[in-house]
Amino acid sequence: MSKLTYTQRKRMAYYPIVIVALVLFTLFFTVPACYSLFYSFTDWNGFSQQFNFVGLQNFANVFTDKALFNSVRFTVLYTVVLNALVIPASLGLAVLLTQKIRFLKAFRALFFYPAILSMLTLGLIWNELLRRAIPGVGKALGVEFLQTSLLSTQTGAVVGVILVSLWQSLSIPTVLFIASLQSVPAELNEAAYIDGAGAFVRFKTVTLPFLMPTLTLCLVKGIRDALVVFDYIMAMTQGGPVGATESMGYRIYQMGVAELKFGQGCATSMVLFAMIGVFSAVVMHFMNRKGIEQQ
């Protein structure tokens, strides 16, 4: 012990807590993740003693099995459409919320409030609104198209799930955009204004470069959250009608818990992981290139 230098001795004091953290994290996160990888090559059903190795069969199934591929398609559609709506809408709201207006604090407080509520809770509230309340109002007013629930048709359910997600998903990006809009130096904007640049040109050349990091952050996070969507589906449609709104997250849960397809579920989760990687890489590549172009 005495041979250790002062720095080494000091370092020894830091090891225990990091080792505790590493052991816990490995045991409860990495080990299950490795199990998942292992079982994704098997046809294990989740409880029997025996299982066979099936090679890449489970991975191929994700793209050939009708129900499974359907969930991939819904998940991608949901992710793309939701983010295509969230980004411009939250940016728009942020622009409005950085104007000099009355009740600014109240608007901001209200617009952020949905973010603190659980997705499940909001999904359940919206479920009742769409299935009962709005058709009820439609009947009372005699308005034809309001009388059937949006969630009762296949296309309608997809639209409904996306709209409900949009309702809640705007909150956080809006606040992030407000912060980055406020970081744009006012002198730059004034200089461009004096040079005769219109509002749109000013936004594109002065403001947008400052927004790029936030835009990338919102997109990467938004895509990730959308790809793993589960709570809204559980709360509103349970994948229906006829599998129209089955997300991959929901399918994996079903396969593992109800359908005795443990191995297939694990393989699907690996594909989901790969999709997050690919989507994030594409976004970051595209956004970085854009950032350089603008400099």
Added chain:
Amino acid sequence: MKMRQASMKRRKRVGRVFTYICLVFWSLVIGIVLYGAVVNTFKGQSQSSKSFFALPESLDFANYIDVWNRDYFLSSTLNTMLYTVAAVAVIAVFVPAVSYAINQNYDNRFFRAACTYFTASMFIPFQIVALPLAMFMNKIGLSNRLGVTIIYIVYPLIMGVYLCHGYLKSVPKEMAEAAYVEGASVWQAFFRVIYPIMKPMTATIVIMNFLWIWNEFLIALMMLNNSRAQQTLPIFIYSFKGQYTVQYNLLFTAIVLSSIPITIMYVFFQKYIVAGLTGGAVKG
């Protein structure tokens, strides 16, 4: 010149009106959902099916009493409180301490690797872990209160170490050194000097995880499905949906009751909650 000024003034006014219209519209979209949920907790079944959006005839707390007396409402509420408070209390010290140890030894390969190990896991979706975790916890006898609490303590390391590590980079190393010179041990230096400096980041992490655990559904659903007595509020609310499909008044009441604590928190700690949910990117 005067005319140009006048037209500009008019354009500005039009812009302002447009701003208000948009903001009021979105406020109504948010407001009507919250209003619909709250107002129906004071109505009976027949009244709300006739006129969902109308104000209640009287301030009737029957639904609240009904939900309060349901089996498992109280136990679910207490469980959620227990898991949330216990996990957050540990996280509040554990995550900053681990990050501090990593930060102080970042020149060492072991600590650098640990940092990468935690933060790189950010890209792994929970779905990958979900199925084996439930099975694994069952096997080692941790499909219970202790098990979920451990999970709720361990997973926040991913974001927590990332955020604290970034924060600590801005804290000069000499701050801890000065404490050592005065004879403090490394952990005394941490608790007396560094931990107080990290307070804003700790607050962010505490709030972030408080909300996450309070609202968490999938992990609790997969790990606690054997024992109703250990289940959480989100699961209680969800099972409500299955049992009493037609009685959405009661469902809304359960939802409103479960949202009261976090709403009160939102009113008082809005600044920290915004910071927490935006990953510390915005300080309110």
